[in-house]
Amino acid sequence: MSSTPVRLYVTGLGAISPAGAGADALWKDLSTGTSRFVELAPEYAGMKPGVLGGRVPQDARETALRRLGLPAGAPARTASLFAEYAALEAVADAGLRPGDETLRNALVCVGTSDGQADALEDAVAGRGAGVDSFRSCSISDGVARSVGAAGPAFVVQNTCASANVALSCAIEMLRAGVTDVAVVGGCDPYSVKNIIGFSSLQAIGPTPCRPFTRSRRYVTPSEGAGILVLQTERALRDGQEPYAELLASSVGNDASHPTAPDRAGVAACHRLALSEAGLEADDIDVIFAHGTGSRANDAIEGELFAEQYPRAAVTAVKGTIGHLMGAAGAAGAVAACLSLRHRLVPPTAVDPADVEPGMNLVTGAPLAMPGMRYVQSNAFGFGGNNAIAVFRSPS
Structure with a gap:
């Protein structure tokens, strides 16, 4: 048995966010630092x-409904609508079609924090949701049906x-x-x-x-989805041009505090990610x-960047699209792959004069980086996740 790891490539991207429907809309807003927050x-x-948040625009929702073959205004659980739309876009972007032989045994794995939140809230409020309608596994099941995958499917x-994760x-x-496709x-x-x-x-x-500014104070809650198609090297088709090779996605849980991040736990995850990717900071x-x-x-992040990654350019997409909660890492992963494709680092949507000293934060305009080779995407959560x-x- 070979000790060489199987090489994994990102061949398709899909997204829906406050920027609109599609990965292109996301990249456009990130590149221009355009925020669309609402009260x-x-x-x-x-x-x-007066609390600000990020919401997927109505026209983007209607685009998603049409893509799923549903009429405008049709009842649809939001998590499933977002995930299935992004999955269909990612599959098409990879040059595949729902039900394609390449997808027949594909893995479907969707991360979420709140699952079918609106369905559960309907049930709690007595608005008639069925008992099964708020089960989170219905999200991955729906994605699998939409793309025609009969392999393992879970949330x-x-x-x-x-x-x-x-x-x-x-x-x-x-x-x-x-399997060879996910x-x-x-x-x-x-x-x-x-x-x-x-x-x-x-x-x-x-x-x-x-x-990463001196005046930072609030999180901006948001919503949306990001989906990637992964293929092993042997599953690549002629003519496919991968966005990136996925080297690692390392997971830790320090369980230090219900809400506050733990520096030691965050630092340990950074070390593990580099080790699994076979890299140095x-x-x-x-x-x-x-x-x-x-x-x-x-x-905590800023201190680690300054101490261990002094040469890395840093950006933060939440200043543009807000915090997509369980989809935050997906938005970051989609953006990271687009950065590698375009050799550009999108700016953080903040005032450059307000950035904390010592931060190598990209602001103002996209940073051209022709020699970009390795990109890291961080996602941390309550409970020390x-x-x-x-x-x-890929080249």
Whole structure:
């Protein structure tokens, strides 16, 4: 048995986010630093008004419904709508079609934090949701049906690290020979529970997420999905041009605190990711930070970047599209692959004069990086869930 790891390539990308429907819309907003945050309606009597969030626009929802063959206004569970749309886009981007022989035994793995949140909230409010309609596994089952995959299909729920955990599961199964193709990523819908929880923690408010700045204060909750098609080297078709090679997606859980990040746990996950990718910190060209805009998270990440990754360019997509919760790592992974394709690092949507000293943060305009080779994408979550994916240029 060969000790050489099976090489895994990203051949298709799909996304839906506050930027709109499609990975191209996401890349356009990231490249221009265009944020489309809206004021959220108070969810309970004592909630302060003016809280900002990210919502998938109505026209993007209608585009997703059409792609799924559903009429405008048709009832659809949001998590499934987002995940299935992004999966169909990713499959088409890979040059495949639903039901294609290449997809017949494909793995489907979707990370999510809140699953079918709107269905559960309907049930709690007595709005008639069926008992089975809020089961999270219905998300992966729906994606599998949409793309015509009959291989293993499951959901992982590891808070805001979920999508990168899904990538880790895919790596293990593809390298074990379970299948040669995976449709993998993350999704999360708008969740009333989340908004109430963040409000009680005073973590959301009237100013947007400002990652790694002196004035950072609030997280900007958001929604959407990102999906990647992974193929082993032997499953690649003639003419396919991969976006990236996926080297690792390393997972740790320090379980140090229910909400606060732990520096030692985050640092350990960074070391594990580099070890599994066979790299040193100096090899990393670009880091897509978790970058929530919160005081504690950004301080820990920023210190690690300054100490261990001084040459890496850093960017944080949450300043543009907000925090997609369980889909955050998927958005970062899609953006990382697009960066490798375009050899550009999109800017963090913050005032350059406000950036914390010592941060090599890309701001203002995209940074051209013709020699970009290795890109890291971070995703961390409540409960000490940490997961980091590492990608390499395919050429």
